[in-house]
Amino acid sequence: MSKSVLVLYMSRGGHTARIARRIADSVAAAGGRAETMSLLEADKEGVDWTRYDVVALGAPVLYGTYDRSVFDFVAKYRTQLETGPNAFFNVSVVARTPEKTTVAGNRYMQKFLELSPWKPRDLKVIAGKVDYPSWRWHERLMIRLIMKYTHGPTDPTTVIDYTDWDDVAGYGRHLASLAT
Numbered sequence: 001m002s003k004s005v006l007v008l009y010m011s012r013g014g015h016t017a018r019i020a021r022r023i024a025d026s027v028a029a030a031g032g033r034a035e036t037m038s039l040l041e042a043d044k045e046g047v048d049w050t051r052y053d054v055v056a057l058g059a060p061v062l063y064g065t066y067d068r069s070v071f072d073f074v075a076k077y078r079t080q081l082e083t084g085p086n087a088f089f090n091v092s093v094v095a096r097t098p099e100k101t102t103v104a105g106n107r108y109m110q111k112f113l114e115l116s117p118w119k120p121r122d123l124k125v126i127a128g129k130v131d132y133p134s135w136r137w138h139e140r141l142m143i144r145l146i147m148k149y150t151h152g153p154t155d156p157t158t159v160i161d162y163t164d165w166d167d168v169a170g171y172g173r174h175l176a177s178l179a180t
């Protein structure tokens, strides 16, 4: 029987949603089944958790933390998330450097583990996208400060996708392999 993976995500600008779709495509390419759902949709429409062998949840880092909806969701559905193999991935621009792509080296991952009542079994750090033109001026200002501090791009016209898409596809295959 083919393995079934549910990829839940929160995405503010659309990039984490794209990552979720790439994960699902890769599961499908490997012969499994996968569905993606935003946290909003999952909460409003409901999830038939019994249909999935593995559940993954991904969220972008926003101002050093995660959107409140992420914590609300994991608090509400902790039991369902913990029933079978489960995984969490975060998306951030600081993860563009090799030392911050590791779970141990990414303090936002440590922060998630501290704040979340759900303790995911499997963790993944994914580099996201810098997209200054699409951000509001005060967001641009804040992120340029973060970038200055971490020696990243500060030119306000910069658009750089730091995501390693082959690695994301590999992560999809990894998730499918977690099914028992």
Ligand SMILES: Cc1cc2nc3c(=O)[nH]c(=O)nc-3n(C[C@H](O)[C@H](O)[C@H](O)COP(=O)(O)O)c2cc1C
Binding pocket: 010, 011, 012, 013, 014, 015, 016, 017, 060, 061, 062, 063, 064, 065, 091, 092, 093, 094, 095, 127, 128, 129, 130, 131, 135, 139, 143, 146
């Ligand atoms: C308002 C805002 C705040 C952000 N804060 C951080 C941050 O503190 N650290 C970081 O590494 N990236 C930060 N980012 C970058 C996002 O994590 C990155 O752009 C990610 O790809 C966004 O995913 P999304 O399009 O799914 O929302 C921030 C982005 C925005 C828009």
